Amino acid sequence: MPLARPVRHTALFLAGALLLTGCGGSSGSSGSSDRSPAKSKSAGYPITLENCGRKVRIDGPPRRAVSLNQGTTEIMLSLGLADRxxxxxxWTDPVAKGLEKANAKVKRLAEDAPSFEKVLDTEPDFVAASFASTLGKGGVAPREQFDKLGVPTYLSPSDCVAKDNSGDGDGARTRPLTMDAVYGEVRDLARIFGVEARGEQLVAALKARVKKATSGLDADDVTLLYWFANSQSPYLAGCCGAPGIVTRRIGARNVFDDSHEEWPQVNWETIADRDPDVLVIGDLTRKQQTAETAAKKIEFLESDPVTRNMTAVKEKRYVLLSGQAMNPTIRTVEGIEKVAAALRTHELAE
Structure with missing residues (x-):
């Protein structure tokens, strides 16, 4: 997707407390059932995981991990792993609320994709990424290059399960993505670092937030459109990625659910013809495409002769989401919450 390809390129609260605290306190602390790095051999290492068609062997809890995408970074920070x-x-967005202090402890190698050499300069013992393009040809480096150096790599299952990334675009899905892929990633990373209890706490908290946001919601008659970036040839969400998770959980319909492409580019005449009830707009801080910020997107929508007469534009029915909330990450839950709340505010759903 535009977020994944460099060349085309949460609040985590539980019962009023930050998940970062609920999952083990400061980044260096561990719950009673978490494994300690000093006891790695007696605690069940080495471990082997099946990951996107590969077997990944972890000989001990990583101490110098590098995360190449914001999605995997925010999971690690939420698990209290900043010190590792x-x-x-x-990065496409500010770090999720509640994770600022933990994030400040970790060196930022680059705002976009770093060079392979810069990653190696950190002497990593584990590398994780959210997108196949990051750990593929044209990205930071293929996984095989890290393998040769004895550095295990991990790719978010959400970008490989039932997804074809072989084309030049952002991939296409053979079946709809679900939050189970994200929850599975949380559990995998928690297991890799030996903090399984924190992983289960995080998953439980995310599930509780989804349940609360969608409880009693009736949005059967509502149509949505998700615009990620680019005003000339906009990237819009197809049926089955993270926006699909949001749409299905709130019970609405995506006007481009007939496309299995992750982020198809569609002309504005077609968009105006489908005339969605609500526009879900990416509010990005990166600077790779035109109309990255929500403000720029809205300025375009309200001035362009093709778009300004759309129902959602005339009624100013906009929902602003971070890029991370529009990708398959733990912040997809944030997307569910914000879209559900907006539909209630606009009196489009009960």
């Missing part, structure tokens, strides 16, 4: 991270990269 040597670097992060590829």
């Amino acid at each position: 991270m040597a670097g992060t990269a590829t």
Whole structure:
């Protein structure tokens, strides 16, 4: 997707407390059932995981992990792992609320994709990424290059399960993505670092937030459109990625659910013809495409002769989401919450 490809390129609260605290306190603390790095051999290492068609062997809890995408970074920070991270990269948004202090402890290697050499300079013992393009040809480096150096890599299952990334675009899905892929990633990373209890706490908290946001919601008659970036040839969400999770959980319909492409580019005449009830707009801080910020997107929508007469534009029915909330990450839950709340505010759903 536009977020994933460099060349085209949460609040985590539980019962009023930050999940960062609920999952083990400060980044260096551990719950009673979490494994300690000093006891890695007696605690069940090495471990082997099946990950996107590969077997990944972890000989001990990582101490110098590098996260190459914001999605994996925010999971690690939410698990209280800042003190075991040597670097992060590829940011589209400010870090999730509640994670600012933990994030400040970790070196930012680059705002976008770092060079392979810069990653190696951190002497990583584990590398994780959210997108296949990051750990593929044209990205930071293929996984095989890290393999040769004995550095295990991990790719978010949400970007490989039932997804074809072989084309030049942002991939296409053969079946709809669900939050189970994200929850599975949380559990995988928690297991890799030996903090399984924190992983289960995080998953439980995310599920509780989804349930609360969608309880009693009736949005059967509401149509949505998700615009990620680019005003000339906009990237819009197809049926089955993270926006699909949001749409299905709130019971609405995406006007481009006939496309299995992750982020198809569609002309504005077609968009205006489908005339969605609500526009869900990416509010990005990166600077790779035109109309990255929500303000720029809205300025375009309200001035362009093709778009300004759309129902959602005339009624100013906009929902602003971070890029991370529009990708398959733990912040997809934030997307569910904000879209559900907006539909209630606009009196489009009970």
